[in-house]
Amino acid sequence: MNDRTPPEPEELHAQVQHRLIEELGATERRLRRLLEILPEVAVQCDERGAITYLNEAWHSLLGYEVEDSKGELLTTFILEEDRDSWPGFPTPGEADREILLRFQAMAGDARWFRATLRTTTEGERTGLLHDVTYRIDLEHQLRQSQKMEAVGRLAGGVAHDFNNLLTVIIGACEGLLSSPHQEEHSRRVEVETVLQAADRATMLTRQLLAAARRQLMSFRVLSLSVVIEEMGSILERLVGSGITIEVDEQTTDGWVRADPTHLQQVVMNLTVNARDAMPEGGQIRIIISNEEFPEGKRRTGLPPGSYVRLTVADTGEGIAPEDLDQIFEPFFTTKDAGRGTGLGLATTYGIIKQSGGAIDVESRPGEGASFHIYLPKASEEEAVAEDEEQEAPSPGGGKETILVVDDDIMIRQLALRMLTEGGYTVLEASCVAEARQQIESHTGELDLVMTDVVMPEGSGVELVKWLSTELPNIKVVVMSGLGEEALDEWKDGTVFLEKPFRQSGLLESVRSTLDS
Numbered sequence: 001m002n003d004r005t006p007p008e009p010e011e012l013h014a015q016v017q018h019r020l021i022e023e024l025g026a027t028e029r030r031l032r033r034l035l036e037i038l039p040e041v042a043v044q045c046d047e048r049g050a051i052t053y054l055n056e057a058w059h060s061l062l063g064y065e066v067e068d069s070k071g072e073l074l075t076t077f078i079l080e081e082d083r084d085s086w087p088g089f090p091t092p093g094e095a096d097r098e099i100l101l102r103f104q105a106m107a108g109d110a111r112w113f114r115a116t117l118r119t120t121t122e123g124e125r126t127g128l129l130h131d132v133t134y135r136i137d138l139e140h141q142l143r144q145s146q147k148m149e150a151v152g153r154l155a156g157g158v159a160h161d162f163n164n165l166l167t168v169i170i171g172a173c174e175g176l177l178s179s180p181h182q183e184e185h186s187r188r189v190e191v192e193t194v195l196q197a198a199d200r201a202t203m204l205t206r207q208l209l210a211a212a213r214r215q216l217m218s219f220r221v222l223s224l225s226v227v228i229e230e231m232g233s234i235l236e237r238l239v240g241s242g243i244t245i246e247v248d249e250q251t252t253d254g255w256v257r258a259d260p261t262h263l264q265q266v267v268m269n270l271t272v273n274a275r276d277a278m279p280e281g282g283q284i285r286i287i288i289s290n291e292e293f294p295e296g297k298r299r300t301g302l303p304p305g306s307y308v309r310l311t312v313a314d315t316g317e318g319i320a321p322e323d324l325d326q327i328f329e330p331f332f333t334t335k336d337a338g339r340g341t342g343l344g345l346a347t348t349y350g351i352i353k354q355s356g357g358a359i360d361v362e363s364r365p366g367e368g369a370s371f372h373i374y375l376p377k378a379s380e381e382e383a384v385a386e387d388e389e390q391e392a393p394s395p396g397g398g399k400e401t402i403l404v405v406d407d408d409i410m411i412r413q414l415a416l417r418m419l420t421e422g423g424y425t426v427l428e429a430s431c432v433a434e435a436r437q438q439i440e441s442h443t444g445e446l447d448l449v450m451t452d453v454v455m456p457e458g459s460g461v462e463l464v465k466w467l468s469t470e471l472p473n474i475k476v477v478v479m480s481g482l483g484e485e486a487l488d489e490w491k492d493g494t495v496f497l498e499k500p501f502r503q504s505g506l507l508e509s510v511r512s513t514l515d516s
């Protein structure tokens, strides 16, 4: 039997109260722990909109101390440009409000948040801020690259047709110039002028192709520092007096794999842009540094890894925020007609992308612009290994038999003339079927096939594949105008001859392929 006397009512009351307080405390601790591990910012405000409560995510996402922020108006942390779109908390009983807007982080950058705002019937104002910066950045990059892709295809198509025409123009001019007749001598200057113009047009189509990321590149392991050093005097002359160039090498091993000529073009484009942004003079800083992209922190769309960063920074007028999205597009320019074509940055973008890197820009109006280029890091050992396999260029000309396949009769005739002059025996075909016929019915030697890629009936890719299985001893040179060398279908070691070509280039690649 239990002989304890039942507790007095006051005692019972105190016990219950004690239990309740303990349970409340436990619940509170549990809720607080939950709030502290929440990746979203939880915020409460009073009726003026001043902050009364914040969880730790506020500090980890935006950098401000929670205690310092309490009492401040929540709106003061919203990015100035976005403050007008702040809808305020709903009135008690009204439905939740959702809004996408940017907050200003303490470090100066802006972060995107999807904010859900609720006011309870008791008037308690609560907000949950979900950080969506990463997703918005990715979407932005995707849109940007889709746009560049589309414009690139267009530019590449135009460049292809131009290249065919230019090949013919250049070939005809060279024909005229090498003609032995004295009476034509008086026209020599004009022909040379045409040739010069054609060369300039060739440069322009090359730029278009670079912008379309379809350019023939010869990659080498090289040191960015050396590239910049070698360009020193060119750059000084380019910017003129009134602008100083300072090179800041924060690393001695800026080894990357790139095409040196294209890399120079990139540095020149960026330097000229910097110059143009500083009509009153100023300073250009070229900085080379190492950059690690750790796992999980993807910037500029590059995978994690080691990169070399090349920065070209100026103290010029800067770029308007509304232009930032467009500056890499072909033909976007803010310069007067005749001063800018808007191809500089598009070319730069194409070259860097094709080299496996990325480019981004930081700029505020009036505060200058900094362009950052990231290229995957290579090593000095790779450079040494490459140098050792360099070989001397081979001379042109020979006695072998070559089949030229191109649907364009002008190109065929041109190649025929160039090759015959080099001493070769030449056969012709205007399509893949005819080429196969020629090859199968030809009784003598056939040493090399030179083929176009894009032809109305059957592509050069097919022909090359067929040859490599049926007649692997016949060598192949692929004539390319559209940057087809970028296609995945080619075997390693396929030789490309870029259109438009000159006689020397043609003979050289034919000879070295035959000798390989």
Ligand SMILES: Nc1ncnc2c1ncn2[C@@H]1O[C@H](COP(=O)(O)OP(=O)(O)OP(=O)(O)O)[C@@H](O)[C@H]1O
Pocket (backbone or CB within 6 Å): 269, 273, 274, 277, 314, 316, 317, 318, 319, 327, 328, 332, 333, 334, 335, 339, 340, 341, 342, 343, 344, 345, 346, 368, 369
């Ligand atoms: N360093 C810079 N400072 C300010 N604005 C720049 C800078 N670099 C580029 N821009 C802006 O980007 C635009 C596009 O540059 P881009 O180099 O592609 O073309 P462009 O310089 O106008 O012409 P092009 O290079 O073909 O002669 C420029 O017109 C300019 O408005």
Ligand SMILES: [Mg+2]
Pocket (backbone or CB within 6 Å): 269, 272, 273, 340, 343, 344, 345
């Ligand atoms: Mg430019």
